[in-house]
Amino acid sequence: xxxxxxxxxxxxxxxxxxxxxxxxxxxxxxxxTANAFAVKDLSIWYGEKQAIKNISIDIPVMAIxxxxxxxxxxxxxxxxxxxxxxxxxxxxxxxxxxLFHGEDLYAAGSDPAMVRRRVGMVFQKSNPFPxxxxxxxxxxGLRLNGVRNRQVLNERLEKSLRRAALWDEVxxxxxxxxxxxxxxxxxxxxxxxxxxxxxEVLLMDEPCSALDPIATAKIEELIRELRxxxxxxxxTHNMQQASRVSDRTAFFxxxxxxxxxxxxxxxxxxxxxxxxxxxxxRFG
Amino acid sequence: xxxxxxxxxxxxxxPPPSRFADKAFEWLTLAMALAVVLLVILVGWQLARGxxxxxQKFGFHFLATSTWDPVAEQFGALPFIYGTVVSxxxxxxxxxxxxxxxxxxxxxxxxxxxxxxxxxxxxxxxxIPSVILGLWGIFVMIPxxxxxxxxxxxKYLGWSGLFTGPIYGVSMLAGGxxxxxxxxxxxxxxxREILRSVPNLQREAAYALGATRWEVTxxxxxxxxxxxxxxxxxxxxxxxxxETMAVTMVIGxxxxxxxxxxxxxxxxxxxxxxxxxxxxxxxxxxxLFEIGLxxxxxxxxxxxIGQLLLRTLKTSSGTRGA
Numbered sequence: 001x002x003x004x005x006x007x008x009x010x011x012x013x014x015x016x017x018x019x020x021x022x023x024x025x026x027x028x029x030x031x032x033t034a035n036a037f038a039v040k041d042l043s044i045w046y047g048e049k050q051a052i053k054n055i056s057i058d059i060p061v062m063a064i065x066x067x068x069x070x071x072x073x074x075x076x077x078x079x080x081x082x083x084x085x086x087x088x089x090x091x092x093x094x095x096x097x098x099l100f101h102g103e104d105l106y107a108a109g110s111d112p113a114m115v116r117r118r119v120g121m122v123f124q125k126s127n128p129f130p131x132x133x134x135x136x137x138x139x140x141g142l143r144l145n146g147v148r149n150r151q152v153l154n155e156r157l158e159k160s161l162r163r164a165a166l167w168d169e170v171x172x173x174x175x176x177x178x179x180x181x182x183x184x185x186x187x188x189x190x191x192x193x194x195x196x197x198x199x200e201v202l203l204m205d206e207p208c209s210a211l212d213p214i215a216t217a218k219i220e221e222l223i224r225e226l227r228x229x230x231x232x233x234x235x236t237h238n239m240q241q242a243s244r245v246s247d248r249t250a251f252f253x254x255x256x257x258x259x260x261x262x263x264x265x266x267x268x269x270x271x272x273x274x275x276x277x278x279x280x281x282r283f284g
Numbered sequence: 285x286x287x288x289x290x291x292x293x294x295x296x297x298x299p300p301p302s303r304f305a306d307k308a309f310e311w312l313t314l315a316m317a318l319a320v321v322l323l324v325i326l327v328g329w330q331l332a333r334g335x336x337x338x339x340q341k342f343g344f345h346f347l348a349t350s351t352w353d354p355v356a357e358q359f360g361a362l363p364f365i366y367g368t369v370v371s372x373x374x375x376x377x378x379x380x381x382x383x384x385x386x387x388x389x390x391x392x393x394x395x396x397x398x399x400x401x402x403x404x405x406x407x408x409x410x411x412i413p414s415v416i417l418g419l420w421g422i423f424v425m426i427p428x429x430x431x432x433x434x435x436x437x438x439k440y441l442g443w444s445g446l447f448t449g450p451i452y453g454v455s456m457l458a459g460g461x462x463x464x465x466x467x468x469x470x471x472x473x474x475x476r477e478i479l480r481s482v483p484n485l486q487r488e489a490a491y492a493l494g495a496t497r498w499e500v501t502x503x504x505x506x507x508x509x510x511x512x513x514x515x516x517x518x519x520x521x522x523x524x525x526x527e528t529m530a531v532t533m534v535i536g537x538x539x540x541x542x543x544x545x546x547x548x549x550x551x552x553x554x555x556x557x558x559x560x561x562x563x564x565x566x567x568x569x570x571x572l573f574e575i576g577l578x579x580x581x582x583x584x585x586x587x588x589i590g591q592l593l594l595r596t597l598k599t600s601s602g603t604r605g606a
Contacts, residue, residue, distance in 0.1 A: 088484075088491060090396055117494030127485040131507040140503060141493035190489070197493060 034101075036061040036201055036231040037082055042096035044077055046089065051077045053255040054096070064223065064232045066246035066263065068239055070278070073252040075235045079203045082233065083119035084112040117145070120199035124206045126186035128178030128193070135174040137189055141197035156196055163229075164192035165222045184215025188222065195226075202226065204234040208241065220245050239279055243267050251275045328580055335574035338567060346574060352539040354559075359571035361578055363539040367456065367549035368582065371531060372524040374460025374545070379468045379524075380517055386468075387475035392501050403476065410469035418533030421462045426453040426534060429461070434546060449544040452536065456549040459535030463524045471520040478512035479505060511597050518590035525583050528553040552579040 037059040044052040052074045059065050059082075067075045080086040081098060084105065098105040105115055128137045138160050139153050147153060157174070161167040166188040170181065178189055187207060194202060204223070208216040223232060223245050236242050242249050243263055250260040251274075259266060259275045270276040277283055332339070338346065342359060349360030386406065390399055430453035437447040482505050490504035506513070528551075536548020537558060552575050563569040 083492065085488065085491060088488065113494045113496050115494075116492055121488075121492035123485060123488060123492075125485060127483075127489040129486065129489065129503060129507065131510070140490075144493060144495055144499055144503070193489075194492065 034061045035059060036101065038097075038099040038102070040097040040099070042078075042081065042094070042098060044074075044081060044086065044095075045093040046077075047091045051255055052081075055257045057250060057257055057260055059231065059233060060248065061231045062228065063247040064227050064234060064245055066242035066249045067233065067235045067252060068237065068242045068249060068278075069252035070283070071237065072254070074255040075252045076205055078252065079121075079205060079233050079235050082201070082203055083116045083121055085116070085121060087112060117141075117197055118199055119201040119203060120194035120197065121203045121205065122187070122191050122194055122207050125210050126183060126190050128186050128189050130177065130179050132178055133175045134170050134178050134181070134189060137178040138192045138196050141193060145197065160192040160196040163195050163226065164188045165218065165225070166192055182215070184211050184218060187211060187215070187219060191219075191222065195230075199230070201231040201233065204232065206235050206237065208236070208238070216241075239267075251278060253278070328577070331573055331577040331580055335570045335577055338570035338574045341567070342571075342574075346571075347578065350539070350541060352555075354563075354565075354568050357565065357567050359567075359574075361552070361575055363541050364550050364552045364555050364575060365578060365582070366541045367459075367535065367539075368525055368551040368553065368579065370456055370545075371459040371463055371535065371549065371551055372521060374457060375463035375467055375524045375527075376517065376521060378461060378464035379471055379520060382464075383468050383471035383516075383520070384475050384513060386472045387479055388501060388505075390472075390476050391479040392505060393497065403473070406469050406472050409465070410473075414466070414527070414529035415533075417462065417466065418530035421458065421530055421534040425462070426458055429453060429458055438546070445543050446545050449542070449546050451546050452548065454534055454536035454548050455546045456535060456542070457545040459531045459549060459551070460545070462530045462534050463527045466527055466530060467520040467523045470523055471516050474516035474519055475513055478509050478516060481512070482508045511594060514590070514594055514597060518587060518594075521586050521590070522583055525586060526553055526579065528557050532557055552576075552582070 035058040037057075039055060039057045039059070042052055042055045043050060055078065067078065069075050077086060081094065082100075082105075086092050086094075094106060100115070100119070104110065128134075129140065132140065135157055138157050139147075142153060142156060147156075158167060158171075161170065166185060169185060170176075170189075173180070178186065181189065187210075191202075191207075207223075208219050211219065220241065223234065226232060227247075234242075234246065246263045248261065249263045249266045251258045251266065251270075251272075253274055259270060259272045261271070266275065267279055270279060338359065342349075346359060346361055347365065348362060349358075350362045351358045351360045352363065353359075390403060394402065430451055434447075434451045434453075434457075438451065441447045486504040486508055487500050490500040495503065531551055532554040535551060535554060537550050537554060538548040539550045539555070540547065542549070556572050556575055556579075559568075560572060563572055
């Protein structure tokens with residue numbers, strides 16, 4: 001993958017010009033050096049406690065970026081900033097800048113709901129809506145956007161479930177409750193639900209931490225397949241997972257970004273002492 | 285080997301877990317649960333025993349006739365049944381939307397600093413003695429209703445037949461409104477607890493799809509909580525059916541069945557409270573006991589219907605639209 005080279009935060013040809021139709025993915029050639037997110041001097045506080053300390057990082061487009069680090073290092077907080085989910089926690093404060101395709105995510109007048117439609121998210125525990133069927137779970141985002149056309153909905157339903165590698169398992173049970181399938185299937189249902197609104201970015205906050213090894217393997221395989229169409233940021237405290245699925249890895253420690261680089265390089269030849277200690281299991 | 289022997293010995297010294305304590309606990313809780321059931325059965329039995337002569341004399345006519353004439357010893361409970369059911373339904377119609385909206389505001393929308401004071405304030409409403417609320421009803425609410433909202437309703441909704449006839453102030457509608465005020469705190473605080481128990485992960489799932497706050501409330505919170513909210517409403521209905529003092533003071537206490545909600549009415553609970561001291565003959569007293577039995581039955585019936593509806597709500601979930 002061409003984006004595996006460490007690109008600096010140079011503004012790309014896309015910057016400033018919001019792509020109005022997130023449904024039309026740009027070609028790989030256009031985006032070869034593009035960054036989905038350019039984060040500059042980001043700090044986050046929960047009340048008095050500083051969770052993220054002055055982080056600058058560029059997240060490449062159409063690639064998988066893993067964020068690793070011990071519990072409490074701020075990795076979840078960090079990805080929640082990328083779609084403004086952390087704002088749901090009272091008394092949070094953000095300093096610094098996050099540019100999403102060159103556009104300030106936190107600019108006055110920027111609507112968090114609009115941001116979240118372009119930057120989807122999958123959570124640690126699968127959370128399908130329990131009162132909805134499998135079909136309704138996948139389509140709920142589209143219905144929120146006002147899509148009523150039955151044909152469009154049906155197409156998107158199948159497409160999203162296929163992308164989430166769930167279609168063959170549930171195609172005859174679409175009307176069954178979303179909670180009636182296994183834990184791993186529920187998590188893939190949540191991925192399908194996130195994909196159905198056709199976001200540009202998919203954030204995954206420890207998506208396999210509640211799953212058994214077989215379900216985990218399926219999700220990892222799925223993540224690798226999604227890589228060609230989406231920018232993916234995955235938080236994990238499973239280092240093997242990071243090395244298996246990601247193109248780039250960032251190591252966070254107590255709110256700071258210690259090291260960020262090519263996944264193979266970071267795991268084989270870490271530049272920082274702390275990274276080496278962590279990946280060799282000396283702490284964390 | 286001494287070491288192994290020592291370990292085996294130490295193991296033996298640990299007393300086996302007491303089966304007795306476990307059993308005793310089980311029996312104790314069972315006895316308490318049974319006591320509640322027994323109490324309900326005893327109340328029903330006592331009411332039935334106290335009204336046996338009236339039940340024998342009037343039979344089914346007691347429930348189906350409208351004459352309430354203690355002098356002629358003719359007793360029919362229909363107007364009271366009607367009054368209790370209608371005033372409670374009016375109360376639910378007013379209190380349920382208000383309570384659930386308040387609960388949504390308190391859990392989903394209100395700024396943090398205002399939530400606790402507002403909750404306490406609403407719970408204080410529940411602490412106002414019924415008779416005080418009744419006095420307020422007579423001296424404040426009724427004159428207000430008579431002067432402003434009632435004429436307005438008569439003018440614009442009189443065609444429906446529900447808001448016609450002379451406006452006295454004391455009326456079925458006034459009774460319903462005062463009950464609504466009385467059941468509002470309980471429905472609000474139970475609903476609030478239920479909404480608070482909705483996992484945050486559900487809200488986040490909706491937010492992550494780009495939902496607005498109202499959409500999050502609708503798809504993630506309300507649909508998750510609807511069974512619990514329905515339970516809160518049934519709890520409120522149970523209270524509404526039995527409300528006595530404040531209703532007695534504003535409903536007008538006239539045993540009649542009128543279409544217009546401006547007409548005075550009477551409830552089962554009110555007639556017992558009003559006439560118990562005047563019940564001079566045995567049959568009169570027995571008739572009042574039977575009124576009590578009917579109220580008891582209606583309350584149980586309302587709860588049973590509630591349980592059944594709750595069950596259909598459970599099975600239908602998963603097929604209803606987003």
